[in-house]
Amino acid sequence: xxxxxxxxxxxxxxxxxxxxxxxxxxxxxxxxxxxxxxxxxxxxxxxxxxxxxxxxxxxxxxxxxxxxxxxxxxxxxxxxxxxxxxxxxxxxxxxxxxxxxxxxxxxxxxxxxxxxxxxxxxxxxxxxxxxxxxxxxxxxxxxxxxxxxxxxxxxxxxxxxxxxxxxxxxxxxxxxxxxxxxxxxxxxxxxxxxxxxxxxxxxxxxxxxxxxxxxxxxxxxxxxxxxxxxxxxxxxxxxxxxxxxxxxxxxx
Amino acid sequence: xxxxxxxxxxxxxxxxxxxxxxxxxxxxxxxxxxxxxxxxxxxxxxxxxxxxxxxxxxxxxxxxxxxxxxxxxxxxxxxxxxxxxxxxxxxxxxxxxxxxxxxxxxxxxxxxxxxxxxxxxxxxxxxxxxxxxxxxxxxxxxxxxxxxxxxxxxxxxxxxxxxxxxxxxxxxxxxxxxxxxxxxxxxxxxxxxxxxx
Numbered sequence: 001x002x003x004x005x006x007x008x009x010x011x012x013x014x015x016x017x018x019x020x021x022x023x024x025x026x027x028x029x030x031x032x033x034x035x036x037x038x039x040x041x042x043x044x045x046x047x048x049x050x051x052x053x054x055x056x057x058x059x060x061x062x063x064x065x066x067x068x069x070x071x072x073x074x075x076x077x078x079x080x081x082x083x084x085x086x087x088x089x090x091x092x093x094x095x096x097x098x099x100x101x102x103x104x105x106x107x108x109x110x111x112x113x114x115x116x117x118x119x120x121x122x123x124x125x126x127x128x129x130x131x132x133x134x135x136x137x138x139x140x141x142x143x144x145x146x147x148x149x150x151x152x153x154x155x156x157x158x159x160x161x162x163x164x165x166x167x168x169x170x171x172x173x174x175x176x177x178x179x180x181x182x183x184x185x186x187x188x189x190x191x192x193x194x195x196x197x198x199x200x201x202x203x204x205x206x207x208x209x210x211x212x213x214x215x216x217x218x219x220x221x222x223x224x225x226x227x228x229x230x231x232x233x234x235x236x237x238x239x240x241x242x243x244x245x246x247x248x249x250x251x252x
Numbered sequence: 253x254x255x256x257x258x259x260x261x262x263x264x265x266x267x268x269x270x271x272x273x274x275x276x277x278x279x280x281x282x283x284x285x286x287x288x289x290x291x292x293x294x295x296x297x298x299x300x301x302x303x304x305x306x307x308x309x310x311x312x313x314x315x316x317x318x319x320x321x322x323x324x325x326x327x328x329x330x331x332x333x334x335x336x337x338x339x340x341x342x343x344x345x346x347x348x349x350x351x352x353x354x355x356x357x358x359x360x361x362x363x364x365x366x367x368x369x370x371x372x373x374x375x376x377x378x379x380x381x382x383x384x385x386x387x388x389x390x391x392x393x394x395x396x397x398x399x400x401x402x403x404x405x406x407x408x409x410x411x412x413x414x415x416x417x418x419x420x421x422x423x424x425x426x427x428x429x430x431x432x433x434x435x436x437x438x439x440x441x442x443x444x445x446x447x448x449x
Binding site for chain 1 (some may be wrong): 327334340344352411415
């Protein structure tokens with residue numbers, strides 16, 4: 001049995017190059033669904049094959065451009081897959097989190113910045129902005145919760161996002177540092193995403209030319225939910241319209 | 253998506269090269285954005301046409317298949333999932349599959365009993381793209397680091413569109429040998445080209 005599996009594993013290369021016979025390909029595709037190591041290897045070998053493809057690039061006949069571009073509007077596009085890009089994009093975070101070595105120090109700095117910001121605003125607005133104070137109390141409650149955990153992840157477009165998360169409080173405090181500046185027509189929007197892929201807005205990340213954003217509180221977080229940030233039109237949207245630049249899992 | 257900021261964490265679209273980021277362009281294409289599709293065309297037409305031509309060799313057929321592939325990119329853009337690989341790999345997977353399907357359906361229809369004619373990996377009379385000169389150089393260097401059998405097996409399978417039993421027949425080696433040579437060769441190429449996915 002295990003030698004049979006070993007045999008199958010040898011097919012990753014031929015599969016990645018479309019060099020299996022039809023019958024074998026069907027069988028191997030089934031095997032891939034049960035063998036994450038094989039799927040991972042195929043993924044890497046397909047990236048390798050893409051390099052082989054790039055090396056063949058030549059200038060196509062000029063008329064091809066017009067032919068393709070004029071035909072496209074007449075071709076009906078497939079709708080997004082049922083499960084949605086969001087639910088599967090999470091796999092990427094799982095891959096990335098262990099890599100985020102730099103995130104630990106950056107994360108600690110961001111946490112310190114959040115706390116400093118918190119104390120500062122509490123002191124200066126004590127008598128004026130009760131609403132802000134309430135929000136700060138909520139943030140303080142998360143930061144001081146006994147089960148508070150710090151999670152940090154690199155955003156794909158640059159920058160580090162840090163979340164202090166308390167599953168007891170079901171809340172998280174999120175700050176971001178060094179994010180790519182967006183044009184005025186775009187904002188970073190924060191989402192709480194359920195394991196089923198349903199997304200709920202947790203507000204916009206305030207623009208921060210100075211580096212770290214002020215902390216944003218996300219509420220109603222359950223174990224297994226993920227926090228995601230997408231780039232959206234100014235003012236935000238009801239549902240994410242782009243692929244998240246970062247995703248973090250709220251595991252216990 | 254752009255490459256991540258630190259060098260030890262290159263983004264999955266590392267292979268995209270310069271210009272606008274292909275993955276986010278595809279996200280726009282999936283919503284019917286024709287301007288984004290033009291930009292996608294400009295990034296992909298060269299590699300798509302080049303790869304199809306490498307496999308099929310016939311210019312007229314290659315143009316036809318390249319058009320099919322690029323419209324397939326338009327049609328299925330919503331199925332591209334950045335969590336599962338780079339945008340370039342996604343597009344090149346579609347391209348290679350189409351080219352190979354064309355080769356095999358033709359072989360089945362017209363040349364089932366004919367002897368295979370090896371030697372598809374030859375120089376071309378078309379203009380190589382300047383933007384991909386570095387890719388070519390690296391691929392050539394890395395292919396040079398393979399054993400002769402590994403390199404031949406990979407090239408016949410990928411550029412020739414042969415199944416591995418066909419590769420085995422052409423090279424006169426056992427099936428199992430070709431299977432392992434293709435895999436070992438690709439793994440070596442992956443490490444040589446520092447594919448990070």
